[in-house]
Amino acid sequence: MTDEPTPRTPAFGTRAVHAGQAPDPTTGAIMPPIYQTSTYVQPELGRHLGYEYARVQNPTREALEGNLAALEGGRHGLAFASGLSAIEAVIKNLSAGDHVVSEENTYGGTNRMFNKVLSRLGIEFTFVDTRDPGEVRAAMRETTRLLHVETPTNPMMRLSDLGAMAGIAHEAGALLMVDNTFSTPYNQRPLEHGADIVVHSTTKYLNGHSDVIGGALVVNDDDLAEELHFVRKSTGAVPGPMDAWLVLRGTKTLHLRMKAHNENGLAVARYLAEHPAAQAVHYPGLPSHPQHELALRQMSGFTGMVSVELGSGERAKRFVDRTRLFALAESLGGVESIIGVPALMTHASVAPDRRAFMGVTDGLVRLSVGIEEIGDLLDDLEQALRGL
Secondary structure, X not given: OOOOOOOOOOOHHHHHHHOOOOOOOXXXXXXXXXXXXXXXXXXXXXXXXXXXXXXXXXXXXXXXXHHHHHHHOOOEXXXXXXXXXXXXXXXXXXXXOXXXXXXXXXXXXXXXXXXXXXXXXXXXXXXXXXXXXXXXXHHOOOOEEEEEEEOOOOXXXXXXXXXXXXXXXXXXXXXXXXXXXXXXXXXXXXXXXXXXXXXXXXOOOOOOOOOOOOEEEEEOOHHHHHHHHHHHHHHOOOXXXXXXXXXXXXXXXXXXXXXXXXXXXXXXXXXXXOOOOOOEEEOOOOOOOOOHHHHHHHOOOOOOEEEEEOOOHHHHHHHHHHXXXXXXXXXXXXXXXXXXXXXXXXXXXXXXXXXXXXXXXXXXXXXXXXXXXXXXXXXXHHHHHOOO
């Protein structure tokens, strides 16, 4: 009798296409159906078919959750109505008097939610530069329950050493949550570096087509997953089945899209770094980035997100108003290229002195480089920068 060979773990692209789903057993449909229902009929009192109410369970949503968990290398995925609601669910797992240490250069919406909403509930927040492990360690308290990092950060493209952050958090008895929206699991998998929770705005790269709002958490710990499921069930921030289906459609091509985003992002960053109008370019894939060596250690690609400092709000306005392929808009991570001025858009809710401290000046422009032909994108940037 011979031993059966151990099945090989499918590669990332194969998991992107197949994980979490199977052909519909009733019809054989290759795509998971959109279960557009609010409730489920029960055969008799006290017995159901695994589904009771759509806020609690939905087969389309469960297919997406299995897919996202497989891509991040985790055991449990939880889909939410937005990235912010996913982060909020983690914080609502804490209690009044608990303390959270957060990256200071985080997304403006996260900053606003921590400072102006969740702080009212008696939860304390301290914001630090998580590039410096010593500063993070000094901020930890006996009451610290969570360390929240975003790497790369929005929009300054700063990095946190994930292994070091996990060590500091666990030494203090806290959990490490990593916002992996910019990198995606194609480029970086924080659970492999010791993170406890990975969060995504699925609105961005995971969906990739600028047509849905959503969020997700991925965890390994069974008890933590159960607690987060309870919070979501109790507070109700679930995505609709159509939204879940759209994100699941997007993840099927994640590996192909991210390869193009990575290539185009690096090309744009190199172009801007050589342009006389650019005073500074923030992109981890450039050797000039102060954390380039860390990027090489914990990332396999550097995304399509690039920030460039042009020196003044007036110059930034002239630039973004003149681009043709780069659409002036909020958000990021779609197949189309997008451009914006964070100080007036994504980070407008952050106090001006805090923005200045973080380096988010009026002259900073953020580019989400899409998957168009790179020659056309560079031509667009060239004509928009002419005269600056």
